[in-house]
Amino acid sequence: MARRPGTPAPVETAAAGRRAALERFPLLPPAEVLRNIVDFSRMVTANLGDGDLTRILYDGLRALLPGRLVAVRELDSLCMSG
Numbered sequence: 773m774a775r776r777p778g779t780p781a782p783v784e785t786a787a788a789g790r791r792a793a794l795e796r797f798p799l800l801p802p803a804e805v806l807r808n809i810v811d812f813s814r815m816v817t818a819n820l821g822d823g824d825l826t827r828i829l830y831d832g833l834r835a836l837l838p839g840r841l842v843a844v845r846e847l848d849s850l851c852m853s854g
Contacts, residue, residue, distance in 0.1 A: 815828050826846050829844055
């Protein structure tokens with residue numbers, strides 16, 4: 773099936789979509805990703821409460837995913853056991 777004149781090729785459309793996504797949701801440089809992961813691992817300790825751990829995870833994900841909406845759900849392990 774032939775394209776109509778003036779219709780962009782699928783490859784051009786896909787490339788434009790990727791460019792738009794990168795502008796809206798920028799990728800962090802690898803060094804920044806590693807820094808965020810190291811910061812997260814330094815903040816997490818065995819004696820953290822659930823609320824503190826949730827906040828640290830939420831803040832870490834927001835730093836790693838700029839421009840995106842982030843949600844973290846806490847599940848109580850007692851409610852999960854049959």
